[in-house]
Amino acid sequence: MTPTRVLVLNSGSSSVKYQLIDMADRSRLAVGLAERIGEETSALHHEPLAGGGKRERHGRLADHDAALEAIAEELAADGMGLDSPELAVIGHRVVHGGLKLTVPTLVDDAVLKEIERLIPVAPLHNPANVTGIRTAQRLRPDLPQVAVFDTAFHSAMPEHAARYAIDVETADAHRVRRYGFHGTSHAYVSRKAAELLGKDASEVNLIVLHLGNGASASAVRGGRCEDTSMGLTPLEGLVMGTRSGDIDPAVVFHLGRVAGMSMDEVDELLNKRSGLLGLCGDNDMRQIRRRMAEGDAAARLAFDIYIHRLKKYIGAYYAVLGTVDAVVFTAGVGENSAPVREAAVAGLKELGLAVDGELNAAGGKEARLISPSYARVKVAVVPTDEELEIAEQSYALVASR
Incomplete structure (x- = not known):
């Protein structure tokens, strides 16, 4: 049996949103949110969409490791755990990919280092994205992890749109240019809008x-x-x-x-x-x-x-x-x-x-x-x-x- 399920993780600074999607028919199997990670009032909201009703956990999730472990436990309780042979890949939203990471990319040590190198231009997002990837790797080291970048869709911008009118050497030395964000949304919506127009x-x-x-x-x-x-x-x-x-x-x-x-x-x-x-x-x-x-x-x-x-x-x-x-x-x-x-x-x-x-x-x-x-x-x-x-x-x- 060819595995067809994808676990999508969107790791924020204090939250993890997730969805389990079966690409055989693009159906959602489960959705959820771990929020207020690191606080005493942490919560995990989990909903299996095939039935069973929403479930909530309350109590401190000390870090992203703890949050992802709790998510894995909830998925396992529905028979959809991270050890499932039906799981093909874990896809991660990564906010900033810079000029090098402009397409969906299999994560390895070099990719993680590049995402970390970009932390100065995405200090609120890339650290959490890296943490989510590392934790997922620990939980399923044998499974492919793919990073999908918010900036990727905009990497096609011509230089006259991407460049700021500042000293070129300074800009290049410090990676100062226009990258754009919400690219995953813009890519999806522009494609669907074209379909709507026939x-x-x-x-x-x-x-x-x-x-x-x-x-x-x-x-x-x-x-x-x-x-x-x-x-x-x-x-x-x-x-x-x-x-x-x-x-x-x-x-x-x-x-x-x-x-x-x-x-x-x-x-x-x-x-x-x-x-x-x-x-x-x-x-x-x-x-x-x-x-x-x-x-x-x-x-x-x-x-x-x-x-x-x-x-x-x-x-x-x-x-x-x-x-x-x-x-x-x-x-x-x-x-x-x-x-x-x-x-x-x-x-x-x-x-x-x-x-x-x-x-x-x-x-x-x-x-x-x-x-x-x-x-x-x-x-x-x-x-x-x-x-x-x-x-x-x-x-x-x-x-x-």
Whole structure:
């Protein structure tokens, strides 16, 4: 029997998300989340999807080793443990692959060293990704481990889009360039959007808007990334839940000189206390919309700033691509907030963009068009599925060996 199951692990700084997927029919067998790792209030939420109901564990998970061991125990209790002969590969989300790791890659010592070398440009993510891989290797040393990189899809960007206009020697010495993130999502969504349009990915130009707590835009020409909004780190670009997005770099110097803030304090400000949270105290778009309905001026301003930045990127990427087949919304806000989609496209009829009010308001978990039939450029909602994309890429790699 050929093994067809893939365990997908997404190791964060204090959490591990996981899914067990059978690639024979792309069905999910189990999903779960270990959260608050290292705290006394750790929890593990596990759900076998073939039946049996959700289960929870509460109590301290000291580290990622303990979390993954607990996950393995829960899977084993459902007859789907890490020792199962049906398990083909463990696929890992790794945030930063730099310039060398640009395709799904079988993990060995050299790959792990390269991921570790990139920690300075992904200090919140790559250390946790490395820990997850090492623990999985210890639990199943005989099983292939595949790393799938958030930055990989954007590695196709031309140099004129990837380079910052700073001294080349300094940039090269310190790996300062635009890498982009959410690449797994942008790859999956752009492919599914092409299918929705009834075309091959190579035949369409898309503007993809991944709008969650983290948010990014990409200009996709014929299935390849032409430009993307995030840069050296996930801080650049759109207004996000807690991140500022684009900002004059001199703000950093100003806050150091005038406010006496350290680099670490400015880093925390721009990454954790800015964006929607910094503007109005909420980073949940649902709460912001509720407050707007009640006449809250701060919430209204935060929403308007968020939409203004979105429009700027839609216009900029329209110019980059020259012709656009569709603007595609995805991720938590993009998939679920009709008012955000409507506002982002409002006033862009000269660009061929419009949404149909009834189609936009209708919910659904399927990919769908929300533009009127006459619109020259389609507007679509395409639910993302990063876990399935990681599973697809991981399984394809081991199956080709």
